[in-house]
Amino acid sequence: MLVIGVGSLVRTDDAAGRVVVERVDDLALPGVEVASLHQLTPEVAARLAGRRLVVVVDAAVDVAEVTVTPLATDASGRLVTHHLGAAGLLRLAADLGWAPDAAALVRVPASDLGIGTELSAAAAARVDTAVAEVRALIA
Amino acid sequence: MHDIHTIDPVTRIEGHAKITLHLGDDGEVADARFHVTEFRGFEEFCKGRPVAEMPGLTARTCGICPVSHLIAASKAGDAIYAVTPPPAAIRQRRLLNLGQILQSHSLSFFHLSAPDLLLGMDHDPATRNVFGLMQAEPEIARRGIRLRQFGQEVIAAVAGQRIHGSLVVPGGVARQFTTEMRDRIVADLDEMMGAATATLELLVSVEDRFERELHSFGEFDSIYVGHCLPDGTWEHIDGKLRIMAADGSMLVDQLDPHDYREVFGEAGKTDSYLKSPYYRPYVDGDDPRPGMYRVGPLARINLAERFGTPVADEGLAAFRERYGRIARSSFLYHHARVLEVIACVERIAALMEDPVLFEEKVRSQAGINALRGVGASEAPRGTLIHDYEVDGNGLITAMNLIIATGQNDLAVNRTILDIAREFVDGPQLTDGMLNRIEAGVRAYDPCLSCSTHAVGQMPMAVSLIAPDGETLAEVRRD
Incomplete structure (x- = not known):
């Protein structure tokens, strides 16, 4: 199993996914x-x-609480290498025969x-929950 | 009346640029210019900072080739400290640079240029990109991804992280190389050698389709510049500079980079932030173009007698049998790049067997012993020179960075002109025609300092502009 945390370490809450995977590590x-x-x-x-199983942990501005969803492949056909999202990454892996058995976001x-x-205090307060969700996924 | 075609932005290169094509009164292309439209300013804002910070600061010039700046900056620091790094440190730097060249060349070939070469210059631009390649040729795409991943893994294993690692410092490197690092690299070597040689076979198999491009993508005489050992062996980090004339005769050999100002001048331009270095003895006046020279993979293999590794040398011999001892066409940068990928894998494998690499002493210590230091190495795209002046406390007072892409600037302009004359006919512009001009630039793999460029969308605007500035026509591809 692979747990990926993605984000910038110098953009405050964008680092949330990376903080979570460091805790998992x-x-x-x-x-x-x-x-x-x-x-x-x-x-x-x-x-x-x-x-x-592959789990991608990422910061998001469109959710109010820690959210877990199955990761589906990007079907838009408009992938861009400089800002590939989790769904785009999965699509890429699928096209190349590297898709995992299951993936979650x-x-x-x-x-x-x-x-x-x-x-931020708000994001930091949700790290424990996110770590618990990752542990539940890989259990 | 002179009309101007503008290609803005140029896509699938590292950074932002545009091209203008100037039509003469007879409707034929009279001039072509490559404009770099982004400004960085490193040579100014580094002033006042300690020389020891330069590897870390200047590496931020680029996210694609930070290792090249790390190494050139550290070598300039070596000169200011007047120290010789320990043998283990020199080998770690070599390993790091090989990983850098390997990953950057793989990015250039597979992600940026292979869509043109394998799908065709006239292929639908919507899918003529790395994702289109993945769907059409997944095995080739897998190979490219793995090769680049391996180059990055070599960098990560040595420097701690793939981008902006902190390993290289003036006087040597910061950490000892370990058997755990070696094991990470060795595990993939066989696969990478297979991938690299298969890539060469693939390229050779499709090159015949591009006879017209071969003869129009910068097939001209020029000087070649790069590092080379005294015995003619290909070199990428140590040694001195070789300067060769178009006919293969030696102009200068084993030039100490410290003395680069004796033979190289730098011309500024009013329509681009890119400087145009030139070979000074060939220039008499304000026009630098007679001093045009090329650096990078094509220059390096023209300068060298051999790679010094068996598989790459076999490929080089076949290349020379087909294209001659001095390859003149910039289209052959791609072929040279793939040969260097093979050489990098072979040299990485050889370093893994070198016990000196693992030695404990990795840094020489000293204070400020010289007020000027020049460091040079071969970046993936060509020779990179860092020239620093410091005060008695080691604070930077002057800095000059000579980047490979700048050194190729005059040749890039000449290449665009040649392609435009071959493929542009009056005011009618087609996608295939535009992409050939872009592909001509892309052959040099210019790095205008890693910025955004949309691979999947290929935005492009072409304007026809009258001498008074009026836009007569515009074509835009979103």
């Missing part, structure tokens, strides 16, 4: 690999190959995306 769960990434690039698709509410290296 600290748990040293057997059979679980984590990746903390600034952005999703085509090369990441290769890391999805052969996985039973954990979204952490973000309210402040300004310059900063610490999560």
Whole structure:
């Protein structure tokens, strides 16, 4: 299993996904690999190959609470390498025969995306919940 | 009356640029110019900062080739400290640069240029990109992704992270290389060698389709510049500079980069932020074009007698049998790039067997011993020079960065002109024609400092502008 946290470490709440995967990494769960990434690039698709489960943890401005959804492939046909989203990454992996058996997206509410290296209080308060959701997915 | 065609932006390059085509009274293309429209200012805002910060600061010039700046900046720092890095540090720097060249060349070939080469210059622009390639040729796309991933993994294993790692410092490197790092790299070597050689076979198999491009994409005489060992072996980080004339004769050999000002001048332009370096002895007056030279993969393989590794040398021999000892066409940058990918994999494999790489001493310590230092290395796109002047406290007082893409600027302009004359006929512009002009630029893999460019959308605007500035016609592709 692979847990990917994605976001900028200098854009306040955008780092929420990476804070979550660092916490998951600290748990040293057997059979679980984590990746903390600034952005999703085509090369990441290769890391999805052969996985039973891939979980992407990302900050989101359109949710009010930590949200878990199955990750579906992007069907828009308009992928862009410089800002590939989780669904686009899955689509890429599928096209290249690297799709995992299952994939999920954990979204952490973000309210402040300004310059900063610490999560806002609101986002920080939801990290425990997000970590618990990741643990439930990989259990 | 002189009309102007404008291609803005140029897509699938690293950064922002536009092209203008100037038509003469006879309706034929009279001139072509490549304009870099982004401004960075590193040479100014680094003033007053400590020289030890330069590797970290200047690496931020680019997200594609930060390692190249790390290395050139550290070598300039070595010169100011007047130190020789320990042998293990030199090898770690070599390994890092090989990973850098490998990942950048893979990005250039597979992500940026392969859609043109494998899908065709006239393929639908909506799918003539890396994602279209993935659907049409998934095995080739997988190979490209894995090669780039491997180059990045080499960088990550050595420097701690794929982009903006903090390993290289004046005097050496910051950490000892370990067997764990080696094991991460060695595990993929066989697969990468297979992928690299298969890529060369693929490229050779399709090159015959591009006879017209071969002869119109910058097929001209020029000087070639790059690092090369005294015995003619290909080099990318150490050694000195070789300057070769168009006919293969030696103009200068083993030039210490510290003395680059003796032979290279830099011309500024009013319509581009890119400087145009030139070979000074060939220029007499204000026009730098007689001093045009090329750097990068094509220049490096023209300068060298051999790679010094068996598989790359076999490929180089076949290349020379087909294109001659001095390859003149810039279209062959692609072929040179793939040969260098093979050489990088072979040299990485050789370094993994070198016990010196693992030695504990990795940094030489010293204070400020010189007030000027020049560092140079081969970036993926060509020779990179960092020239620093410092005060007695090691604070930067003057800085000059000579970037590979700048050194190719005059050749890029000449290439665009040649392609435009071959493919542009009056005011009618087609997608295939525009893409050939862009592809001519792309052959040099210009890095205008990693900025956004939409691979999937290929936005392009072409304007026909009268001498008085009036836009006579405009074509836009969203």
